[in-house]
Amino acid sequence: MPMTDAQHAYVDRVATFFTMFGSARAWAEILGWLMICEPAERTQAEIAEDLGLSAGTVSTQLRAHVQLGMVEQVRVRGDRTQRYRLRPGAWFAVMSSELERIRALGDLARAGDGVLPRDRPERVTELGDLADFFAREWPPLLERMTAEREKGTP
Amino acid sequence: MPMTDAQHAYVDRVATFFTMFGSARAWAEILGWLMICEPAERTQAEIAEDLGLSAGTVSTQLRAHVQLGMVEQVRVRGDRTQRYRLRPGAWFAVMSSELERIRALGDLARAGDGVLPRDRPERVTELGDLADFFAREWPPLLERMTAEREKGTP
DNA sequence: GCATGTTTTCAACGATGCCTGAAACAAGTG
DNA sequence: CACTTGTTTCAGGCATCGTTGAAAACATGC
Structure with missing residues (x-):
């Protein structure tokens, strides 16, 4: 075809x-x-x-x-x-796996602890805070996503 | 130096x-x-x-x-x-601009309306639903992010 | 086992993109 | 005006990666 x-x-x-x-x-x-x-x-x-x-x-x-x-x-x-x-649910799986990349970013920021600049250290710490924030918010977000999904396809 | x-x-x-x-x-x-x-x-x-x-x-x-x-x-x-x-706030700006990419994904899914397969159309629609979901969730998430940020640096 | 069609592997070609080095360009200073 | 310092541009070299085509390896039904 x-x-x-x-x-x-x-x-x-x-x-x-x-x-x-x-x-x-x-x-x-x-x-x-x-x-x-x-x-x-x-x-x-x-x-x-x-x-x-x-x-x-x-x-x-x-x-x-x-x-x-x-x-x-x-x-x-x-x-x-x-x-x-x-794969069924492929798109959702992509979003779920995003959490790993967020964590990796957090690790990257923490690896900078030893070289934190005196001048504007937030250049590094900001990234860590951001990663922590998303690492916290992502799981509940995924849950809402799943709930939404099952509502659509009962 | x-x-x-x-x-x-x-x-x-x-x-x-x-x-x-x-x-x-x-x-x-x-x-x-x-x-x-x-x-x-x-x-x-x-x-x-x-x-x-x-x-x-x-x-x-x-x-x-x-x-x-x-x-x-x-x-x-x-x-x-x-x-x-x-740039101050550079990392946060990256996350904010993510919304545009989410919207682009939604557009991509909607562009598939004319060729929706009879067999498992969710291969396309799922992507659209996902984009819609994140387009809705992203702004409040950004607000919480900003609130968190200002709490850290008052 | 054998035969058949499928999948993987790999050398070679081509395109793309990064990096350099040099030259052109800009902009202050003596 | 020359001189110094800083930035941009660009052709060329180099490495990387995608794609092909063909041959090897594989798997399965007969």
Whole structure:
């Protein structure tokens, strides 16, 4: 099943968006296509065919998606080909994992304790306070997010 | 005033952290150094000297910082040299500007309305709901952040 | 086991982007 | 006006990374 013009346009929109933040073009196209392809599960060969990418590129970039937790493999018994799909709740998972990066920022700030400048030490401490604040606020925020989500899909 | 070993180590720590997310090495080193240098205001020539970077590199990467709003120029009257410093509240400003990116994600999701897949349309709509949620939650979160900040520095 | 189609790996090419060094430019000072 | 100091620009070198194409490795149904 070939892509319609509208589908192609959307994949391009998504790809343009994420490449602006430094993503590889193929990585972003695969993401966009997995958001709207039908059915939602696709093989590597199909993705390569649909998007006009080489098998090697699809293999590499798809693995990047899997490692990031955005995409998962689905095994269909009776069929030897591996299928891939956007992981249910993928977008929420991304937001959840943000907490780790917040903590890392906090660690970075605390690592500066030994070299705190006398002049405007808040250049460092501000970052620590900020990380602490978000580390505190993030879990309840995620809970509200989950509640909202389950309200939408009961 | 040359850097101490500890200062050098911290600049390296910061640089390593941000280059992991795709930043240029010099960009990240300048950021780390502007966090702890003394005094907080430095000229391009000083930064180049301190970090062992070429004048051209400092000019380019420093401008990137200025355009991102992390660094600002300070004019000292009677002195013809431009001085640069980490902008007060720089870290908070970064978090505030996050709202724009959230909105952009929401737009991206809504752009998919025309190509919503019948099979698991939540692959697209979930992203929209998420963006809406954060667009709603972000301003009050920022307010709490500001309140917290002013409590620390009255 | 064998055959078939799928997936991974890897060398090579190409593009992109960082960094430098030098030259041009600006701006005060003697 | 030269001199000094500071900043910007830009061509070129270098390294990195994405992509391809093909071959090797793999997995599964027969």
